[in-house]
Amino acid sequence: MEVLYGIHPVEEAVRSGGRPLDHVRFARDRRDARLEAVLDLCRKAGVKCSPASKDELTRLAKTEMHQGIVAQVRERKFLAIEDLLAAPPRNGEHYFFLALDGVEDPHNLGALLRTADGAGVDGILLPERRSAPLTAVVAKSSAGASEYVRIARVTNLVRALERLKEANVWVVGLDERGTPDYSDHDFKTHTALVLGREGAGLHDLVKRTCDHLLRIPMAGSVSSLNVSVAGAVVMFEAVRQRAGAPVQVAKPSKPRKGLGS
Known part of the structure; x- marks a missing residue:
């Protein structure tokens, strides 16, 4: 239990x-x-x-x-990569997955799950090691969204990303030294967004596995955003771009609360 x-x-x-x-x-x-x-x-x-x-x-x-x-x-039953690929995309005709490479803060993980649910992400890849477990703290931080998102626990994130690439999914990492800017990338394809560790970013092997590395341009003194904030920025840029195509939107079962609720 x-x-x-x-x-x-x-x-x-x-x-x-x-x-x-x-x-x-x-x-x-x-x-x-x-x-x-x-x-x-x-x-x-x-x-x-x-x-x-x-x-x-x-x-x-x-x-x-x-x-x-x-x-x-009851304990959560995690999915496999094949389970994520077997289901049709939630919105439109292209998949949008989120992969987390070592996010260890439960509050960041909860915030990312909440955003992923709001952005209509089709599935989330979490490594078995070097990742925050799905605890009650994560559930509270996600405002309950952790009960809706589809999560696959993977033994090796690099192999999981390679499997997505075999299924014609573009793997896109977020890195402060990447290029181009996230808003210049075309998200209207099958896409997996990869976010790295708090502070340290993506592991080198994961970074080399990515097809593209994108950055969020910063106008202030700090060089990067918190991982949950950065993830939200890019996920909703993908939503914005994909909104130009016909989107199948499921009617919510109850009124949804907005930002800050």
Whole structure:
């Protein structure tokens, strides 16, 4: 069993139906509309809910940032590269994948998963080693988006990228010394965007595997952006470019919140 905590992660875990929730514990002394709405959703889905003290919830979540709700959920089943390639593209006719080369900060990983979901990414490649695990912190940072994105765990990222190239997917890395600028690249093809480690960037072998290396031009004193911010910039540039072609947009099951929610 894994643990999820917070209003958004628990709510989205129930809504997505991706993996069963075993038990939900909630603060017996907290009563507000958002918490009650999530508990009502859990009960309608047949999930057992029971009250607990704040200390009990903190012990289960291993943090005080649980917002009065903690859920025990079945472990995630990861996909393989072939699973990602077997499904049709979510938007339009071209795949858009995200590969993460050693992103170890769970808050960065969560933010990237949230952006990937919002940008309609078809799948995310995560290496088994040198990568933040998909913990409750990641789920909280992603505002529940981690329950929707399709994730493939790969033993060797370079081999996984080579497999994508065999499937006619262009592999594009982000590097501060790359060229051309990200906005000059044509994203209207099958594309895998590769983002590197916090501070150190892409590993050399991963960098050599990329078909192109792009950069984000910086006008200030610092040379680069945080990896989750840089990823968001490039992912939504791809969305902007692809918007000129017919796009199949799925109707959201509920109102979506915007930036800063």
